[in-house]
Amino acid sequence: MEKILAELLTIGDEILYGQIVxxxxxxxxxxxxxxxxxxxRKTTVGDVESEILTALAEAEKRADIILITGGLGPxxxxxxxxxxxxxxxxxxxxxxxxxxEVTEFFKSRGRELTEVNRQQAALPTACEKIANPNGTAPGMxxxxxxxxxxxxxxxxxxxxxxxxxxVIPRLKKTFDTPVIYHKMIRTIGLGESFLAExxxxxxxxxxxxxxxxxxxxxxxxxxxxxxxxxxxEKLEQEVNxxxxxxxxxxxxxxxxxxxxxxxxxxxxxxxxKKLTLSVAESCTGGYLSHxxxxxxxxxxxxxxSMIPYSYEIKMQQLGxxxxxxxxxxxxxxxxxxxxxxxxxARFNADIGVATSGIAGPxxxxxxxxxxxxxxxxxxxxQTVTKKLQLSKDRMINIRMASVAVLNLIRLSLPGS
Amino acid sequence: MEKILAELLTIGDEILYGQIVxxxxxxxxxxxxxxxxxxxRKTTVGDVESEILTALAEAEKRADIILITGGLGPxxxxxxxxxxxxxxxxxxxxxxxxxxEVTEFFKSRGRELTEVNRQQAALPTACEKIANPNGTAPGMxxxxxxxxxxxxxxxxxxxxxxxxxxVIPRLKKTFDTPVIYHKMIRTIGLGESFLAExxxxxxxxxxxxxxxxxxxxxxxxxxxxxxxxxxxEKLEQEVNxxxxxxxxxxxxxxxxxxxxxxxxxxxxxxxxKKLTLSVAESCTGGYLSHxxxxxxxxxxxxxxSMIPYSYEIKMQQLGxxxxxxxxxxxxxxxxxxxxxxxxxARFNADIGVATSGIAGPxxxxxxxxxxxxxxxxxxxxQTVTKKLQLSKDRMINIRMASVAVLNLIRLSLPGS
Numbered sequence: 001m002e003k004i005l006a007e008l009l010t011i012g013d014e015i016l017y018g019q020i021v022x023x024x025x026x027x028x029x030x031x032x033x034x035x036x037x038x039x040x041r042k043t044t045v046g047d048v049e050s051e052i053l054t055a056l057a058e059a060e061k062r063a064d065i066i067l068i069t070g071g072l073g074p075x076x077x078x079x080x081x082x083x084x085x086x087x088x089x090x091x092x093x094x095x096x097x098x099x100x101e102v103t104e105f106f107k108s109r110g111r112e113l114t115e116v117n118r119q120q121a122a123l124p125t126a127c128e129k130i131a132n133p134n135g136t137a138p139g140m141x142x143x144x145x146x147x148x149x150x151x152x153x154x155x156x157x158x159x160x161x162x163x164x165x166x167v168i169p170r171l172k173k174t175f176d177t178p179v180i181y182h183k184m185i186r187t188i189g190l191g192e193s194f195l196a197e198x199x200x201x202x203x204x205x206x207x208x209x210x211x212x213x214x215x216x217x218x219x220x221x222x223x224x225x226x227x228x229x230x231x232x233e234k235l236e237q238e239v240n241x242x243x244x245x246x247x248x249x250x251x252x253x254x255x256x257x258x259x260x261x262x263x264x265x266x267x268x269x270x271x272x273k274k275l276t277l278s279v280a281e282s283c284t285g286g287y288l289s290h291x292x293x294x295x296x297x298x299x300x301x302x303x304x305s306m307i308p309y310s311y312e313i314k315m316q317q318l319g320x321x322x323x324x325x326x327x328x329x330x331x332x333x334x335x336x337x338x339x340x341x342x343x344x345a346r347f348n349a350d351i352g353v354a355t356s357g358i359a360g361p362x363x364x365x366x367x368x369x370x371x372x373x374x375x376x377x378x379x380x381x382q383t384v385t386k387k388l389q390l391s392k393d394r395m396i397n398i399r400m401a402s403v404a405v406l407n408l409i410r411l412s413l414p415g416s
Numbered sequence: 417m418e419k420i421l422a423e424l425l426t427i428g429d430e431i432l433y434g435q436i437v438x439x440x441x442x443x444x445x446x447x448x449x450x451x452x453x454x455x456x457r458k459t460t461v462g463d464v465e466s467e468i469l470t471a472l473a474e475a476e477k478r479a480d481i482i483l484i485t486g487g488l489g490p491x492x493x494x495x496x497x498x499x500x501x502x503x504x505x506x507x508x509x510x511x512x513x514x515x516x517e518v519t520e521f522f523k524s525r526g527r528e529l530t531e532v533n534r535q536q537a538a539l540p541t542a543c544e545k546i547a548n549p550n551g552t553a554p555g556m557x558x559x560x561x562x563x564x565x566x567x568x569x570x571x572x573x574x575x576x577x578x579x580x581x582x583v584i585p586r587l588k589k590t591f592d593t594p595v596i597y598h599k600m601i602r603t604i605g606l607g608e609s610f611l612a613e614x615x616x617x618x619x620x621x622x623x624x625x626x627x628x629x630x631x632x633x634x635x636x637x638x639x640x641x642x643x644x645x646x647x648x649e650k651l652e653q654e655v656n657x658x659x660x661x662x663x664x665x666x667x668x669x670x671x672x673x674x675x676x677x678x679x680x681x682x683x684x685x686x687x688x689k690k691l692t693l694s695v696a697e698s699c700t701g702g703y704l705s706h707x708x709x710x711x712x713x714x715x716x717x718x719x720x721s722m723i724p725y726s727y728e729i730k731m732q733q734l735g736x737x738x739x740x741x742x743x744x745x746x747x748x749x750x751x752x753x754x755x756x757x758x759x760x761a762r763f764n765a766d767i768g769v770a771t772s773g774i775a776g777p778x779x780x781x782x783x784x785x786x787x788x789x790x791x792x793x794x795x796x797x798q799t800v801t802k803k804l805q806l807s808k809d810r811m812i813n814i815r816m817a818s819v820a821v822l823n824l825i826r827l828s829l830p831g832s
Contacts, residue, residue: 041460042432043460044457045457281702285708286704286708286709290814291702293702294810294811296778305722306720306722307695310715310719312764394710
């Protein structure tokens with residue numbers, strides 16, 4: 001089956017000059033890929049009439065769908081709207097529905113509509129308006145010789161809402177795309193190449209209409225299964241069966257699916273099991289607690305942390321025994337084990353976890369190079385410790401040690 | 417003066433499909449802009465022969481400099497090298513110097529050179545090799561009809577090293593660019609539009625050869641001055657004089673220059689003044705401590721933190737008086753003031769800071785909506801409190817409250 005081809009056109013000097021990073025086009029690529037369209041090119045041009053018109057004409061030759069973002073603001077350097085009118089040989093005219101929407105938008109925020117704002121409701125007569133629930137610049141949908149041109153604002157949350165609510169459903173309908181079913185399987189604790197080795201037999205046996213992609217990140221690897229067919233139900237069943245088989249190879253490394261993050265997954269488990277968590281983090285310096293508290297509602301299970309960065313605070317505030325620190329040092333199995341159990345006791349929590357290590361670049365000793373990190377988990381049944389040998393990069397070490405603790409919680413929780 | 421035009425060409429399916437975000441091209445844009453080249457277009461194409469060749473030919477028509485990244489790996493889907501040989505009508509041949517470099521690279525890591533690795537040293541005969549100190553794929557420099565084509569690996573730290581060490585200096589020499597002097601002025605505590613208003617007179621008086629750009633971020637606004645001329649010394653003097661004048665308008669909001677971050681700036685001051693810092697953070701959940709400890713060497717002045725997320729921990733561990741919490745609530749001026757002074761006393765630190773608020777989405781009350789945050793600073797001379805009304809977004813509130821505390825430290829330190 002021939003794929004429908006898409007091209008992304010981003011308009012704006014601020015991206016060409018590097019003043020902002022274009023994250024829109026990556027997000028759009030993923031969404032288009034999910035529903036079976038193939039992105040063949042991304043182009044960024046500045047706020048220059050001739051550049052924009054040329055880019056439009058080039059894209060029309062190559063692609064079936066041309067998705068344009070940016071240049072829809074109310075100021076004079078925003079050229080997308082007048083140039084689309086020119087390209088489609090029509091005029092700009094106030095769209096009554098759009099005018100009503102922009103008026104309401106301002107009214108709901110207690111602001112008056114200025115003439116500049118009013119002009120946001122002017123649209124090329126050749127287009128259909130696409131609603132922008134999160135902003136004032138409407139989207140535009142053009143059709144020409146079986147090709148679709150769509151223009152959207154560059155503001156990410158406006159564009160995303162428009163894509164999800166209107167553009168993707170309508171593109172699927174217009175181009176009669178095949179049924180596609182996706183499943184994202186999230187793994188932690190095993191590098192990409194080791195993972196690939198463990199599942200190579202399973203991967204080779206995948207049928208032709210199901211594709212596997214590896215998406216590695218810092219401390220985790222996502223596996224995305226994409227299946228093509230006629231029936232969503234059938235595909236879902238097939239992909240779920242394959243996932244069950246996958247579990248027999250790498251079960252313990254799978255922590256979640258779809259948009260689950262490891263901090264969300266352990267949060268959910270802690271809430272369900274009515275368990276509380278406390279943290280004593282040294283080398284991770286607050287980042288572990290930040291991951292835990294980045295989850296809305298984490299106050300249901302997270303009681304708090306101690307960050308005993310200095311030697312004295314480890315003893316005086318956290319309560320690690322001076323003998324332990326003296327005999328074994330701060331970065332040791334004995335100290336980390338004590339840190340986890342002491343914070344648990346002090347905070348009267350069900351679980352205590354701890355980190356201590358050499359994040360770098362300073363602080364290394366011959367037997368404890370940069371990247372040496374001890375982590376620990378403690379509950380009323382057990383205390384588990386683990387030594388990590390990470391990288392030379394401070395920020396990578398902080399991130400990877402924090403994620404490793406979250407994974408240790410997942411694997412050590414009572415009943416897991 | 418006519419600007420030299422540059423075009424960025426990124427090659428790789430993984431970017432088109434959205435598996436990775438292209439951060440390279442933003443970085444390259446900034447570096448090219450700094451030395452006076454004008455980026456007029458960015459293009460991304462997949463690992464497809466015809467697409468790559470077309471994109472090269474199109475770019476050659478538009479730009480003076482074509483900078484290519486990606487597709488230089490050792491596997492069969494990496495097409496850049498054979499296609500550049502084709503485009504420049506020459507053959508691929510092992511480059512002896514490159515072979516030596518790649519051999520040494522592997523040797524230094526205790527690995528044997530495979531035939532696949534050996535092929536990384538094969539280069540189009542029409543190019544000059546550019547060294548890649550951070551990897552195994554060399555860069556390539558082609559010249560054709562006064563235009564320059566440069567190909568670099570897509571791995572960010574390899575590309576950046578190559579750009580900084582070799583490509584930028586050589587481009588400046590090849591195109592005889594004007595002298596450009598930059599100064600980045602970093603401000604905090606005032607939004608972009610208020611800042612613009614305060615400095616509008618100063619901005620209007622800027623001479624034609626000096627440009628100002630506003631680069632707003634979460635909680636800070638960077639001002640970049642770019643000056644063009646013949647003499648670096650003269651430009652530096654002129655820009656420094658202008659900066660001095662700027663200080664008379666917005667002096668208290670300027671916290672640093674260039675690559676300084678607010679956490680680096682307060683860290684430097686604390687080290688110089690030999691002062692120690694302790695933190696009691698509630699609604700920021702560890703992020704404030706993370707910013708402080710993201711600075712290498714922060715253990716010189718940062719003693720540690722308490723994150724009293726629950727009500728009980730605020731009382732039992734941090735030591736806020738139950739009466740204070742009962743009478744005023746956790747999100748109040750009385751409580752925040754006590755949190756900052758108590759953590760300072762407990763940790764025996766010179767300075768204590770604290771945060772408490774409603775990060776959201778839950779936890780709001782009619783008089784304390786989401787985004788209400790109290791922050792405090794305490795030393796032996798004074799305790800300063802401040803109420804912030806931030807956004808509805810949890811992560812934005814966490815980030816902005818943390819940055820606000822760092823700024824409060826900067827403004828409140830003894831002798832500042």
